Amino acid sequence: MQNDHYGDELTLRLSGIADITALDDDLALTTFMRDLVTRIGMTVIAGPMVATEGGPPEKAGKSAVVILAESHAAIHTYPHLREIFVNVFSCKPFREADVLAEFRRLVGDFEISEHLLRRRGEEWPRDLAAAERLWSGRRAAV
Numbered sequence: 001m002q003n004d005h006y007g008d009e010l011t012l013r014l015s016g017i018a019d020i021t022a023l024d025d026d027l028a029l030t031t032f033m034r035d036l037v038t039r040i041g042m043t044v045i046a047g048p049m050v051a052t053e054g055g056p057p058e059k060a061g062k063s064a065v066v067i068l069a070e071s072h073a074a075i076h077t078y079p080h081l082r083e084i085f086v087n088v089f090s091c092k093p094f095r096e097a098d099v100l101a102e103f104r105r106l107v108g109d110f111e112i113s114e115h116l117l118r119r120r121g122e123e124w125p126r127d128l129a130a131a132e133r134l135w136s137g138r139r140a141a142v
Helices: 026-039 096-107 128-141
Strands: 007-015 044-053 061-068 071-078 083-090 111-120
Touching: 007 096, 026 044, 026 061, 026 071, 026 096, 083 096
Parallel strands: none
Antiparallel strands: 007 083, 007 111, 044 061, 061 071, 071 083
């Protein structure tokens, strides 16, 4: 992992989930979110929070979110569809392989049907004084 950018955003759609048991379990999802952010080296400042979405089976599931000092991690589960939508947004680089490994621990096998990894802040300086000058210059231009 290189430190030539400020952070990463990973968006995934996981399909064909082998074991859907945890996808409708508040405690399992709470534990999972804690384990996930610990594994990728983030700091929890609020949550995890898990909410239930009712309705027809194809729209029903759970959403779990954790607010991080580095930004956030969120998942949306759809047990009936055997799918999970994922967003990990961070101002600190992390290893995608660690995120995927945690999902494999939670649900076993799956397919990655949508995948986007963006490097955030490649032009943003890691030095706080330089970042403040850049931010101030951009704010003055608005």
